Amino acid sequence: MDLSKTAATLTKEDTARETSRRYLADRAYLHLLGVAQPAKLRQVMKSVGVEGVTIRLMRDVMAESDRFETVDRRWAPSVRYGDTKRPFERIVVEILVSAGGPLPVEAIAQELSHTLNRAAEYYEQTLPRILSDTERFFNAGEGRYGLAQWLLIPTSDDEADVIFDSYLSEDQVAEYSKLCPKTQWTVDSIADTAAQVVKDCKGPVPVKILALMAWRGIGEDFDPMDFYSAVLQGEHTLLLSDQNVYPASVVKDFTNTLAKIAEELKALPMEAEEEEAEGPVAMTDTDKEEIVSMILDRGSASAEDLLDAVLEVGPEEPAFAGTLKNLKEALKDDERIMFIGGNRWSKVITFPDEVKAVPESLIVLPSPPFETPEGDVYDQEIETDGFEGDLKASIYDPLGQDVSDEDPVRTNYQPNGESQRCVLKYHHKIEGTFPLCQINPEFFGTEPEIIPITLIDEGKRKQAFVNNSTRLVYGLKDLYKGITEVSGAAFHIERTAVPGDFRFRYDGEVDEQLGIDTDRSLELLDIKARFESQEMPIHDVIAEILEHKPGMTFPQLVNEVNIIKRCSRLLVSSILSSYHCFSTRGKTGRWQYDEKKRSQGFNKTKRKYIKK
Numbered sequence: 001m002d003l004s005k006t007a008a009t010l011t012k013e014d015t016a017r018e019t020s021r022r023y024l025a026d027r028a029y030l031h032l033l034g035v036a037q038p039a040k041l042r043q044v045m046k047s048v049g050v051e052g053v054t055i056r057l058m059r060d061v062m063a064e065s066d067r068f069e070t071v072d073r074r075w076a077p078s079v080r081y082g083d084t085k086r087p088f089e090r091i092v093v094e095i096l097v098s099a100g101g102p103l104p105v106e107a108i109a110q111e112l113s114h115t116l117n118r119a120a121e122y123y124e125q126t127l128p129r130i131l132s133d134t135e136r137f138f139n140a141g142e143g144r145y146g147l148a149q150w151l152l153i154p155t156s157d158d159e160a161d162v163i164f165d166s167y168l169s170e171d172q173v174a175e176y177s178k179l180c181p182k183t184q185w186t187v188d189s190i191a192d193t194a195a196q197v198v199k200d201c202k203g204p205v206p207v208k209i210l211a212l213m214a215w216r217g218i219g220e221d222f223d224p225m226d227f228y229s230a231v232l233q234g235e236h237t238l239l240l241s242d243q244n245v246y247p248a249s250v251v252k253d254f255t256n257t258l259a260k261i262a263e264e265l266k267a268l269p270m271e272a273e274e275e276e277a278e279g280p281v282a283m284t285d286t287d288k289e290e291i292v293s294m295i296l297d298r299g300s301a302s303a304e305d306l307l308d309a310v311l312e313v314g315p316e317e318p319a320f321a322g323t324l325k326n327l328k329e330a331l332k333d334d335e336r337i338m339f340i341g342g343n344r345w346s347k348v349i350t351f352p353d354e355v356k357a358v359p360e361s362l363i364v365l366p367s368p369p370f371e372t373p374e375g376d377v378y379d380q381e382i383e384t385d386g387f388e389g390d391l392k393a394s395i396y397d398p399l400g401q402d403v404s405d406e407d408p409v410r411t412n413y414q415p416n417g418e419s420q421r422c423v424l425k426y427h428h429k430i431e432g433t434f435p436l437c438q439i440n441p442e443f444f445g446t447e448p449e450i451i452p453i454t455l456i457d458e459g460k461r462k463q464a465f466v467n468n469s470t471r472l473v474y475g476l477k478d479l480y481k482g483i484t485e486v487s488g489a490a491f492h493i494e495r496t497a498v499p500g501d502f503r504f505r506y507d508g509e510v511d512e513q514l515g516i517d518t519d520r521s522l523e524l525l526d527i528k529a530r531f532e533s534q535e536m537p538i539h540d541v542i543a544e545i546l547e548h549k550p551g552m553t554f555p556q557l558v559n560e561v562n563i564i565k566r567c568s569r570l571l572v573s574s575i576l577s578s579y580h581c582f583s584t585r586g587k588t589g590r591w592q593y594d595e596k597k598r599s600q601g602f603n604k605t606k607r608k609y610i611k612k
Contacts, residue, residue, distance in 0.1 A: 034110030038074030052259025100241020185217030191234030280322025300346035386609030432477025488515030551590030
């Protein structure tokens with residue numbers, strides 16, 4: 001292996017990478033120059049407009065350069081954070097050195113105003129006098145000024161003197177004189193000739209070396225300021241802050257190299273400095289106003305979108321959790337917007353009155369004991385300690401519970417995932433509601449009290465409301481229109497990629513426990529009619545339901561009882577546990593009724609459990 005060739009190749013590649021990074025840093029600096037507020041990385045990245053550049057690459061390039069300073073993950077020219085007591089002219093030089101090329105007076109004045117905290121207009125009036133010092137500055141035309149140190153200084157007819165006065169070396173001049181072919185220079189074709197020389201040299205050429213070559217050919221008509229300006233403005237040349245001239249076509253190479261570096265960075269673990277930079281972002285008043293404006297303009301927005309757009313913090317970043325906390329704190333008392341759950345905010349919404357109360361038909365009222373003329377007392381509720389079989393656990397089954405008849409703390413919710421299975425009961429189908437006892441509390445979130453959501457069904461969007469206080473979801477009546485089952489239709493509510501948007505999916509599934517077909521519903525309605533036309537205890541309703549059934553699960557029985565008469569699951573459990581005629585069937589655990597044991601009446605061992 002030819003080690004010298006390998007070393008040379010590596011050196012060439014390293015140089016190309018460093019030059020590409022300089023190109024990116026130059027563009028970033030010109031974007032930040034004179035901008036009042038420090039900019040976010042995403043803003044800088046967009047402004048440079050180089051394909052393939054990532055946030056991480058942008059940070060890496062700017063962090064490596066002493067031209068930039070970061071404050072709260074925002075970037076600004078570092079000249080602003082230096083010693084404000086340093087000489088005024090020195091600050092002007094620092095600005096021009098960092099820019100790497102001539103700047104308009106207005107741009108310099110703007111940057112001075114942010115550095116020295118004085119109106120830009122003052123510096124616009126002061127700068128022309130300072131910049132007229134030809135020992136230090138030069139007029140590059142069109143109101144722009146640069147540093148005299150960038151120019152060739154043709155103070156003599158002797159080339160050796162010009163090389164010395166211009167701070168060039170004889171070896172450097174000899175090297176490029178050998179690399180670059182001799183060319184005919186004229187005053188009228190400086191830009192085109194410079195582009196051809198750089199192209200023929202197959203690499204960058206220091207602008208002073210090019211100027212020396214032009215001086216040789218043009219002679220006494222050579223003007224160093226005109227030359228510099230012509231090269232700077234040439235369509236086919238590119239002058240970077242290292243004061244080297246490149247063919248304009250090299251921008252494509254820079255772009256490819258930067259994209260490659262970005263991919264390499266993506267594969268590397270974060271360094272300590274990057275992790276520190278990834279800490280929670282403080283929320284400024286300016287940030288808050290921008291965020292509130294976004295919410296009001298869009299109607300609603302998620303924390304993920306807000307933090308990404310305004311503070312450039314994504315959910316996958318370590319800083320997200322802390323920054324989200326800062327966001328919530330900043331927005332909590334703002335009366336222009338409201339929190340709507342799921343890390344989302346919206347403009348202030350006036351909720352319909354109907355989503356603030358439980359419909360009367362859904363309310364389970366206490367059922368008083370039923371006393372017969374003979375003095376027998378039915379429908380007495382007992383303590384849960386007296387419950388038989390698996391009732392102590394079954395009363396927390398979501399399918400056996402309902403709004404106003406639930407224990408939210410002890411409910412055996414289904415796991416919180418990307419989807420929730422929902423089994424529709426008769427009364428909720430009529431009202432267009434759904435009980436939250438069947439939905440994991442974390443699925444929609446437990447705050448705020450009312451959460452507006454959008455349900456999507458076959459492309460149609462329906463507004464719905466989750467009320468954590470009433471424990472109901474409202475606004476589902478239109479979605480239920482396609483469901484023919486009296487009770488037991490099982491549908492799914494699924495998360496989407498958009499916060500606050502959920503998919504409503506019903507595939508015709510009927511739950512085995514709560515399913516009621518048309519024939520069975522007619523039987524139940526017949527019992528209901530008799531219950532309402534004559535005095536009849538819930539005990540007898542349960543007996544009639546079970547009489548012609550081989551056995552029923554607890555949720556199934558509670559569901560059918562409630563179609564006839566709204567009553568609590570605890571009362572149903574009390575009746576099942578207190579009478580000899582009700583028992584569970586073998587290992588199935590299903591409840592059955594034995595007419596032969598009805599005469600045995602109330603189980604006397606349960607008296608001690610009767611609620612007073």
